Amino acid sequence: MQLLDIKNLTLEIPTASGSIKALDKVSLSLKKGEISALVGESGSGKSLIVRTIVGAIPDRWNITADRLTWKGQDLLGMSEHKRRRIIRDEVSVVFQNAVTALDPTATLGEQLLEAVPDRLLPKTMFWQRRQHRLALAQKQLHKVGIKDHELCMKAYPHQVADDVCQKLMLAMSLVSQPELLIADDPTMGMEITTKVQILRLLTKLNQTRNLSILYVSHDLLAIATMATNMTVLYCGQTVESGSMSELRHSPLHPYTKALLDSAPSFRKDLPRKTPLSSLPGTIPTLQHLPIGCRLGPRCPRAGKECVKAPKTHRLHNHFYNCHFPLLPETK
């Protein structure tokens, strides 16, 4: 079953010099029980997609889409109240930079207890309900790798390390037992052992509880170890999507290839001290977007057709938006 289905999502931000398409016909889908990755360099629009899904976008920004559905229900067409209820009960988001996302005036315990939904508590007296709430919160803290739950729950966000805040955010997201977890770079800046712990926890939750995960990151190695599908984004445009193994071993878009080639962990074939390849230039700002394919000025295969935005092409279950793809006969 298709849990989340986004087709040709466009997000326009009004500015003093006219409106800017921060997202331009982005497509993304996720089935129940799947771990799907959304990849792209900084500024490519990953967080904007997450915010659009959960409805955390200012009213004056213009959103259009051929489809933006949750379990077949149109998220853009439904009432604000219904959309909020769906997002609250069925979807959880872990934002990057937990320290700024947490309330600095409340203890971590208060914030976690508040995240335990009433529907998970038995219908008993209120003091017994508090005990149940506490037990659920503590159990969740242990699951995300925080052993000393008492110390953690008494602390304020500024009194603990960043990775403890990040784990707390993860516990807050998981304690409501969502169907979909959107993890926006949850391991950013974490040390490797903590990162591995979190990735294992997410994989285990996917296997045991059938938790669907949209994992948003630039960390290709983390993604490759857990995701089954991947969508690659460049400057607000979807460039390629498909199964992780197909994209990894036979990328069709020059940007996906460049992204994979720039990851040292994917280049085991390279002799030692060989410089890693990277595309020339940097991602353009929203104020200076090229017309057509936005990779054009940086693309080694660009031609005059690239001033027109490429359509989505399909090769089996592999989708790509490119006029000059790396098809086997052209490589």
Ligand SMILES: Nc1ncnc2c1ncn2[C@@H]1O[C@H](COP(=O)(O)OP(=O)(O)OP(=O)(O)O)[C@@H](O)[C@H]1O
């Ligand atoms: N509130 C905003 N107002 C105007 N532009 C914004 C706003 N938020 C994001 N943008 C712009 O939208 C583009 C995409 O931003 P976004 O945060 O989604 O990128 P990202 O891929 O998540 O990057 P990172 O990996 O660094 O978080 C960027 O050019 C950013 O400057």
